[in-house]
Amino acid sequence: MTSFSSHFEVCFQDPFGKDSYSNVQQSDNAALKGFDAVDWAGLNQATHEKHQDVLEDFYFYEVRDAQHGDSSAPLNAINISAESTYGDQLKASGPLLTLRYIRPVETVSKGFFGIGGGKMKINSLETVMEGCDIAFSRRCLEAFVRADKNFLAASVIDNGRSD
Numbered sequence: 001m002t003s004f005s006s007h008f009e010v011c012f013q014d015p016f017g018k019d020s021y022s023n024v025q026q027s028d029n030a031a032l033k034g035f036d037a038v039d040w041a042g043l044n045q046a047t048h049e050k051h052q053d054v055l056e057d058f059y060f061y062e063v064r065d066a067q068h069g070d071s072s073a074p075l076n077a078i079n080i081s082a083e084s085t086y087g088d089q090l091k092a093s094g095p096l097l098t099l100r101y102i103r104p105v106e107t108v109s110k111g112f113f114g115i116g117g118g119k120m121k122i123n124s125l126e127t128v129m130e131g132c133d134i135a136f137s138r139r140c141l142e143a144f145v146r147a148d149k150n151f152l153a154a155s156v157i158d159n160g161r162s163d
Contacts, residue, residue, distance in 0.1 A: 017055035028145035040095035048086035074104035
């Protein structure tokens with residue numbers, strides 16, 4: 001399956017404010033390698049033990065379709081953020097992550113009080129899944145960069161909640 005974009009904007013927000021980066025010219029493989037490089041278990045434990053040093057409680061790894069470009073266009077992205085897992089819980093389950101799949105969706109407005117012709121509009125729709133493990137999150141990220149919409153629909157859209 002081919003990618004819908006050959007380049008992605010990748011952003012990692014480190015909870016301690018270091019090593020944050022954003023790069024528009026990431027390939028699909030580089031986006032996956034970047035995710036693999038994040039030490040989710042170590043960051044979860046460190047944010048618990050050194051909370052006074054934490055600059056960002058919401059830390060995440062996000063990949064956006066670089067074709068998005070225009071800030072008024074609907075977002076097409078996947079955002080993976082850490083849940084607070086540490087100590088015995090971290091040892092028992094490993095790091096838990098929240099997955100947000102944001103994608104453009106076509107909607108039709110019916111006009112004022114349903115009068116007038118329908119107008120097509122494209123909006124961003126976000127589906128959220130909590131309690132995901134690293135392997136599942138990586139598989140979703142891989143599906144996103146490879147444009148495997150069938151996997152994302154079956155695994156995320158059908159099982160998550162839309163906000």
